[in-house]
Amino acid sequence: MQDDDIVEQWAERIRAATADERPLRLRGGGTKDWYGQALSGEILDTRAYRGIVAYDPAELVITARCGTPLAEIEATLAERNQMLAFEPPYFGRGATLGGCIAAGIAGPRRVSAGAARDFVLGATVMNGRGETLRFGGQVVKNVAGYDVARLMAGSLGTLGLILELSIKVMPRPVAEATLKFDMNGTDAVRKLNEWCGRPLPISASAWRNGTLALRLSGAESAVKSARNSLGGEVVDAVEAERFWEGLREQTDPFFATIPGKAALWRLALPSIAEPLQLPGAQMMEWGGSQRWWITDTDAQTVRISAKQAGGHATIFRAGREFDRSASVFTPLPAPLMKIHRGLKAAFDPARIFNRARLYPDL
Secondary structure (H helix, E strand, C coil), rough: CHHHHHHHHHHHHHHHHHCCCCCCCCCCCCCCCCCCCCCCCEEEECCCCCCCEEECCCCCCCEEEEEHHHHHHHHHHHHCCEECCCCCCCCCCCEHHHHHHHHHCCCHHHHHCHHHHHHHHEEEEEECCCCEEEEEEECCCCCCCCHHHHHHHCCCCCCCCCEEEEEEECCCCCCEEEEEEECCHHHHHHHHHHHHHHCCCEEEEEEEECEEEEEEEEEEEHHHHHHHHHHEEEHHHHHHHHHHHHHHHHCCCHHHHHCCCEEEEEEEEEEEEEEECCCCCEEEEEHHHHEEEEEEECHHHHHHHHHHHEEEEEEEEECCCCCCCCCCCCCCCCCHHHHHHHHHHCCCCCCEECCCCCCCCC
């Protein structure tokens, strides 16, 4: 089937679903089906609409269709020694570019590079009326008007069907080194804030079980200078790559077992927040601003603890017996929810796209 035929077929299906107020479940490789609220609706599989539309290494921009495998994107970039700087996790071999941006999840390099949304330059989206809308462009300096394209990042498909994306890419670092330090959580928070306040090429950090790992990325001279200045134990390159990939893909032993009544929580906190003195396994990433916590503590207690520390908490994964009555994402204040409802009404008036995936009433 030709690409134009696929898009027109989807438009007809979306118009029919809107007329019947019948929900559709937008889905690529399905590698993140577990993320967010409950799944509902007939599956609209995006994988048939795939392929790289344009790639200009000199301009650091790649444009591709929603169903393009993430592995294909990264392999193409690697040929020109470039990368997706936000280090997106796959969580499975079938991950697609559209799903990557819709989920909006970044990997260990987020602390230095930025979030997935920061790299979205343009998007072509089909709304709930079956209309094709284009936002942004294919140039880094496109900043005119509202940045609607970036709204797609983290929307979990609730605003529309992403057809095509233009993404800013970055050169791969010339050199990398990972250092390891023995220290407790409190000292790790203080050291990370001290080091991140200095001109050091820190691209990732992680603390767990009394050990702090620090990744340095950049020019050979910068990495060597930082390594000599910081000290610590240098980790073998192969072991280091395996470690950071394990954190990105959550194949690391820390994530391996979530007890039946427990959940893996992701806490977004100020980097200076002291480690939470609460039961359960904990890990810190992103210079201390992202905390992972595996606990069977009830959702209200977790969210109160996060709020008292200056942040919020998300249920990332949950065991089979976990009480799923709690909202996955922290409930929004009324003014922010009003904005979300307005956006939903503008893009998807019949609420057919990934209904209740982000919040129960969207």
